[in-house]
Amino acid sequence: MEAEKVRIMEKKRLADEKAARKVVAAQKKLAEMAKQAAKDAAAALRDAQAARLLVAAVPCDAHQEQEKTQPSAQGPKSTPRAKFSSKQVKKLEEAFHESSCLDAARRANLAATLNVTEKRCTNWFNNPRAKMRKNAQ
Numbered sequence: 001m002e003a004e005k006v007r008i009m010e011k012k013r014l015a016d017e018k019a020a021r022k023v024v025a026a027q028k029k030l031a032e033m034a035k036q037a038a039k040d041a042a043a044a045l046r047d048a049q050a051a052r053l054l055v056a057a058v059p060c061d062a063h064q065e066q067e068k069t070q071p072s073a074q075g076p077k078s079t080p081r082a083k084f085s086s087k088q089v090k091k092l093e094e095a096f097h098e099s100s101c102l103d104a105a106r107r108a109n110l111a112a113t114l115n116v117t118e119k120r121c122t123n124w125f126n127n128p129r130a131k132m133r134k135n136a137q
Contacts, residue, residue: 082120084114084116084120084124088114088116091110091113091114092110092114092121092124092125095110096125096128100125100128100129100132101125101129102121102122102125107121107122
């Protein structure tokens with residue numbers, strides 16, 4: 001009877017050791033997987049940053065005529081101001097003298113003609129209107 005208990009206890013100890021080895025192996029595998037995932041994430045981040053730099057380095061056809069000036073005194077986070085070319089300014093001024101307000105169709109047409117965004121046309125029109133209001137006071 002005593003030998004039977006010893007045999008059962010030995011069997012149990014061996015089963016526990018086997019289970020413990022399985023747990024350790026699973027933990028190692030999980031750690032390796034986490035390490036590989038971290039490497040993959042770092043590589044993906046580097047690729048994304050490289051792609052962003054590459055896109056930033058390639059000039060857009062729509063903005064080839066625009067000159068970039070020095071960044072403003074606000075710090076390195078501010079984007080440099082893009083100037084309009086003299087031809088673009090002339091067209092904008094002609095359009096402003098026709099009408100000081102842009103409707104959607106004129107804005108889209110003017111932006112396409114000048115190869116700039118509609119937002120830039122809208123912003124340009126805001127400045128002369130502000131000057132007119134200031135001078136009227």
